[in-house]
Amino acid sequence: xxxxxxxxxxxxxxxxxxxxxxxxxxxxxxxxxxVGPSGCGKSTLLNMIAGLEEISGGEIKIxxxxxxxxxxxxxxxAMVFQSYALxxxxxxxxxxxxGLEMHGVEKSERKKAMLDxxxxxxxxxxxxxxxxxxxxxxxxxxxMGRALVxxxxxxxxxxxxxxxxxxxRVDMRIEIKKLHQKLGTTIVYxxxxxxxxxxxxxxxxxxxxxxxxQLGKPKEIYDKPNNVFVATFMGSPSMNVIPAVVRxxxxxxxxxxxxxxxxxxxxxxxxxxxxxxxNQKILLGIRPEAITxxxxxxxxxxxxxxLENRIEVIEPxxxxxxxxxxxxxxxxxxxMRSDTEIITGADFNFAVNMxxxxxxxxxxxxxISS
Amino acid sequence: xxxxxxxTAIRTGKVARTFIYLVxxxxxxxxxxxxxxxxxxxVKPLAEITGGGMMSLPSVFTLEPWVKAWSSAQIGVEPSGxxxxxxxxxxxVVPAVFVSTILGALNGYVLTQWRxxxxxxxxxxxxFACFIPFQIVLIPMAKMLGVMGLAGTTWGLSFVHxxxxxxxxxxxxRNFYAVFPSExxxxxxxxxxxxxxxxxxxxxxxxxxxxxxxxIWQFTNIWNDFLFGxxxxxxxxQPMTVALNNLVQASHGVKEYxxxxxxxxxxxxxxxxxxxxxxxxFVRGLMAGSVKG
Numbered sequence: 246x247x248x249x250x251x252x253x254x255x256x257x258x259x260x261x262x263x264x265x266x267x268x269x270x271x272x273x274x275x276x277x278x279x280v281g282p283s284g285c286g287k288s289t290l291l292n293m294i295a296g297l298e299e300i301s302g303g304e305i306k307i308x309x310x311x312x313x314x315x316x317x318x319x320x321x322x323a324m325v326f327q328s329y330a331l332x333x334x335x336x337x338x339x340x341x342x343x344g345l346e347m348h349g350v351e352k353s354e355r356k357k358a359m360l361d362x363x364x365x366x367x368x369x370x371x372x373x374x375x376x377x378x379x380x381x382x383x384x385x386x387x388x389m390g391r392a393l394v395x396x397x398x399x400x401x402x403x404x405x406x407x408x409x410x411x412x413x414r415v416d417m418r419i420e421i422k423k424l425h426q427k428l429g430t431t432i433v434y435x436x437x438x439x440x441x442x443x444x445x446x447x448x449x450x451x452x453x454x455x456x457x458x459q460l461g462k463p464k465e466i467y468d469k470p471n472n473v474f475v476a477t478f479m480g481s482p483s484m485n486v487i488p489a490v491v492r493x494x495x496x497x498x499x500x501x502x503x504x505x506x507x508x509x510x511x512x513x514x515x516x517x518x519x520x521x522x523x524n525q526k527i528l529l530g531i532r533p534e535a536i537t538x539x540x541x542x543x544x545x546x547x548x549x550x551x552l553e554n555r556i557e558v559i560e561p562x563x564x565x566x567x568x569x570x571x572x573x574x575x576x577x578x579x580x581m582r583s584d585t586e587i588i589t590g591a592d593f594n595f596a597v598n599m600x601x602x603x604x605x606x607x608x609x610x611x612x613i614s615s
Numbered sequence: 616x617x618x619x620x621x622x623t624a625i626r627t628g629k630v631a632r633t634f635i636y637l638v639x640x641x642x643x644x645x646x647x648x649x650x651x652x653x654x655x656x657x658v659k660p661l662a663e664i665t666g667g668g669m670m671s672l673p674s675v676f677t678l679e680p681w682v683k684a685w686s687s688a689q690i691g692v693e694p695s696g697x698x699x700x701x702x703x704x705x706x707x708v709v710p711a712v713f714v715s716t717i718l719g720a721l722n723g724y725v726l727t728q729w730r731x732x733x734x735x736x737x738x739x740x741x742x743f744a745c746f747i748p749f750q751i752v753l754i755p756m757a758k759m760l761g762v763m764g765l766a767g768t769t770w771g772l773s774f775v776h777x778x779x780x781x782x783x784x785x786x787x788x789r790n791f792y793a794v795f796p797s798e799x800x801x802x803x804x805x806x807x808x809x810x811x812x813x814x815x816x817x818x819x820x821x822x823x824x825x826x827x828x829x830x831i832w833q834f835t836n837i838w839n840d841f842l843f844g845x846x847x848x849x850x851x852x853q854p855m856t857v858a859l860n861n862l863v864q865a866s867h868g869v870k871e872y873x874x875x876x877x878x879x880x881x882x883x884x885x886x887x888x889x890x891x892x893x894x895x896x897f898v899r900g901l902m903a904g905s906v907k908g
Contacts, residue, residue: 292801295801295805296804296805297801297804297805316804317801317804317805318804318805318806318807318808322805323805324801324802324805326798326801326802327798328796328798330796330798330799330801330802332799332802332803332816332817333799333821334817334820334821343803343806343808343816344805344806344807347806347807347808347812348807391802391806
């Protein structure tokens with residue numbers, strides 16, 4: 246059953262359209278992440294689900310009930326804001342119970358709910374403090390407590406981790422994931438950080454320029470991106486997109502790629518359908534981890550091709566070493582095991598896992614589906 | 616390491632320092648002089664003043680001028696002293712300050728957190744009110760007060776000052792609330808708080824500094840106003856400033872300078888008190904409103 250349904254939703258400010266025909270449906274207990282660069286409309290969409298922004302067109306339904314025009318407090322949602330938005334004049338306890346008080350919940354019941362949440366989030370000792378006396382991580386917990394205490398149908402998170410330092414961000418990320426696994430509530434989470442999106446979500450909606458680019462499970466988004474934007478936005482370092490030409494070599498499709506010295510290499514393509522595109526240009530999409538040193542190549546792959554090319558830059562990152570080179574006139578990144586012996590400026594025989602390669606139409610930038 | 620640091624600091628030798636303090640003391644004395652003259656002459660018998668000792672300390676100390684100024688001096692036709700007028704001023708100032716500050720806070724709240732179409736134009740018009748000279752509105756205001764049946768009353772005076780004050784109080788609160796995070800208002804909306812609940816529970820408790828600014832500003836302006844008091848007040852609703860003028864300008868009998876001085880200090884006392892009590896917050900609040908905004 247569809248739990249949260251965003252149906253043909255649009256948003257415009259006067260003549261300016263900021264959201265175009267957004268369709269997202271998720272089921273109860275899902276963790277939906279809205280991800281995209283700044284200005285893509287993801288926060289606007291979240292505010293529309295919350296009821297803080299009006300819906301210009303289409304419908305938003307929660308549990309099958311149309312929410313258009315319903316006041317935020319009557320949608321049974323709770324929101325965690327980027328700045329936490331804790332009321333500075335109230336103690337932590339008052340912050341947590343303010344919503345219950347506004348909904349006319351009895352004082353004894355409020356206290357019980359507050360203590361439950363405080364135990365769950367381990368903030369029992371902070372209840373009498375003011376938000377100004379808390380650290381960033383503690384404020385984050387209190388903000389989540391304030392959302393949890395209402396026992397809402399849907400949790401909304403608006404870039405909740407972006408104000409924390411790198412280490413705390415990773416810790417809180419795990420904690421949010423734990424909380425979701427424990428409580429099983431439906432969550433809509435906005436972020437511009439694609440790693441947060443991949444790690445937290447059960448479903449990702451990638452947005453750009455007010456359009457929904459792709460909605461799918463994290464693995465789908467990662468392995469089968471709808472278009473070049475999704476391919477390059479998700480993943481770090483981002484997917485290599487290399488101009489190439491389809492060739493027919495004895496009845497088997499190959500892609501021809503220009504190397505650093507303008508000579509060409511042929512890589513076998515698994516999908517026979519590409520024979521129809523013989524001598525046509527495509528954009529070949531390969532993730533950095535699919536271009537490796539030969540020993541590091543995926544043994545389960547049924548199509549490893551080899552490609553000799555010059556190493557231009559070596560970036561040791563500890564666990565891996567990233568190598569930059571020129572292919573098809575573009576900078577291409579390969580991901581090697583850290584102890585591979587490589588020398589800047591020397592030629593190296595790379596292993597390319599063509600099973601993981603995808604192709605895009607150079608005109609429309611859309612993935613050529615097989 | 617210590618030596619080069621001293622090089623960069625402003626160096627003041629003993630001579631320079633003494634000079635600086637001397638100049639400062641001189642200026643302080645200069646500015647305090649009027650208060651000194653007022654005070655010493657208000658505790659002297661009249662004969663000592665007319666005898667030519669304006670600057671000297673009293674040789675006979677008496678509180679009689681103060682008592683007379685407060686309770687029995689001739690104001691206009693009544694020998695009532697300033698006390699009834701003092702209370703008139705209090706009755707005019709307190710509601711006017713309170714209401715204009717609350718309205719300014721509400722205006723600021725709406726103008727920053729509940730933006731509407733043409734709100735900047737609306738704010739501009741409100742600001743314009745700060746620049747309208749008092750004299751221009753005298754006649755229309757007299758007519759309005761007549762229509763409302765408030766002519767010659769203390770409430771009427773309060774009303775005039777409220778209307779004139781809203782421009783300033785709105786400016787203060789708007790600038791203060793402009794940096795108030797709108798996410799707090801969103802959070803309160805989701806929590807189910809209404810328009811006035813958000814105002815009362817979330818914004819007002821954080822408005823201490825700017826409220827002090829508004830109160831001090833309004834209090835001193837309204838208390839010190841003479842023009843509106845002289846124009847719109849009836850015989851029994853005249854504020855302190857008008858009464859003081861009547862006391863000092865009396866054209867009959869002996870001019871009792873010592874009583875005049877005592878009366879002038881009495882008239883200035885409340886604003887002085889407000890500054891002493893709230894001055895620290897005044898500067899702090901002005902900074903909060905202007906620099907951050």
